[in-house]
Amino acid sequence: MAVPLRTAALGGAALLLLMTTVVSPSAVASTDTDNSFDCQRLAEAEMPTTPVDWLERSMLASQCYLFQARAVRISREGVRTLALVHEIHDGVVREVASYLDGPAVVYERYGRVGRNAVLINRAAGGSQAADLDHVERYYRLTLGGEERIAGRSSMRLDVQPLDEFRYGHRLWLDRETGLPLKQNLIDGEGQILETFQMTELDKPTLYDKPVALEPVHDMPLGPWQPGWLPAGYTLAPLPPSPGFSGKTVSHRLYSDGLSSFSLFVEPLEEGSKALLPGLHRLGISHAAVRHLSMNDRVMQVVVMGELPPEVLHRVASQLQYRSVERAQREPGP
Numbered sequence: 001m002a003v004p005l006r007t008a009a010l011g012g013a014a015l016l017l018l019m020t021t022v023v024s025p026s027a028v029a030s031t032d033t034d035n036s037f038d039c040q041r042l043a044e045a046e047m048p049t050t051p052v053d054w055l056e057r058s059m060l061a062s063q064c065y066l067f068q069a070r071a072v073r074i075s076r077e078g079v080r081t082l083a084l085v086h087e088i089h090d091g092v093v094r095e096v097a098s099y100l101d102g103p104a105v106v107y108e109r110y111g112r113v114g115r116n117a118v119l120i121n122r123a124a125g126g127s128q129a130a131d132l133d134h135v136e137r138y139y140r141l142t143l144g145g146e147e148r149i150a151g152r153s154s155m156r157l158d159v160q161p162l163d164e165f166r167y168g169h170r171l172w173l174d175r176e177t178g179l180p181l182k183q184n185l186i187d188g189e190g191q192i193l194e195t196f197q198m199t200e201l202d203k204p205t206l207y208d209k210p211v212a213l214e215p216v217h218d219m220p221l222g223p224w225q226p227g228w229l230p231a232g233y234t235l236a237p238l239p240p241s242p243g244f245s246g247k248t249v250s251h252r253l254y255s256d257g258l259s260s261f262s263l264f265v266e267p268l269e270e271g272s273k274a275l276l277p278g279l280h281r282l283g284i285s286h287a288a289v290r291h292l293s294m295n296d297r298v299m300q301v302v303v304m305g306e307l308p309p310e311v312l313h314r315v316a317s318q319l320q321y322r323s324v325e326r327a328q329r330e331p332g333p
């Protein structure tokens with residue numbers, strides 16, 4: 001059974017994950033030589049007609065529109081209101097989400113746009129949504145009807161998982177821009193875990209210049225490898241981490257194109273705050289914690305994300321240590 005976990009105890013590891021999942025959703029990683037995407041392509045695009053076209057439009061719009069908005073976040077923990085800002089300066093994105101009630105919490109991201117497969121395809125002049133085929137292998141996409149959200153006409157997109165390894169999504173996309181006006185996160189029993197809805201969207205404007213894409217970094221092959229991953233989840237690029245020295249943390253991000261989870265491994269030094277092994281609840285997310293003894297050191301493993309808790313627990317329980325030489329001979333999943 002999941003038990004509450006004090007967010008403060010997670011320190012920097014939790015902050016990294018929250019910044020990733022709250023304001024910078026991850027997509028399928030790709031490598032390419034293109035360094036920017038021209039947002040004006042959206043001004044010339046035709047109205048989407050298929051579910052995958054609507055999903056692609058939403059992914060692109062979420063990066064290319066300048067806007068300010070008010071929103072509510074509804075979960076089992078109650079209702080919170082937020083102010084959202086999405087700006088682009090000299091091709092670099094700044095995103096801010098500020099809670100307006102309860103504890104004063106602000107999440108901010110400033111940097112280049114993640115190099116997801118859809119942006120890479122479009123930057124290279126592609127006109128098809130072939131890069132979303134990966135998503136369609138693990139989700140069933142269907143269109144619902146039109147509804148009015150935040151005073152704007154929207155199209156509903158239902159995203160149903162085809163297995164038990166991920167949650168479902170229901171999106172209401174602005175017909176004019178493609179921006180997500182409302183989102184539901186849905187568990188395997190059809191219960192709504194969270195609703196995130198804009199209540200006011202202030203004059204979204206399409207950025208008139210290219211946006212910069214995040215450079216691709218080589219992912220060094222570390223000794224900690226997952227013995228099991230849910231089908232469809234692959235390693236996504238992150239800035240390179242230093243090795244295990246002092247209190248450094250190894251962080252890996254895995255994504256299926258719509259959902260993601262993070263894997264952290266760090267040594268527990270004397271006097272450091274350890275998390276209790278087991279499953280912990282973090283709002284609508286969960287964290288699976290495991291302690292491992294390694295060469296007279298105790299390593300703490302944390303797997304976090306908006307996935308079913310039993311999936312996170314299975315990833316953590318099957319994490320393996322292999323020497324770099326062995327990992328090179330036998331690459332992990």
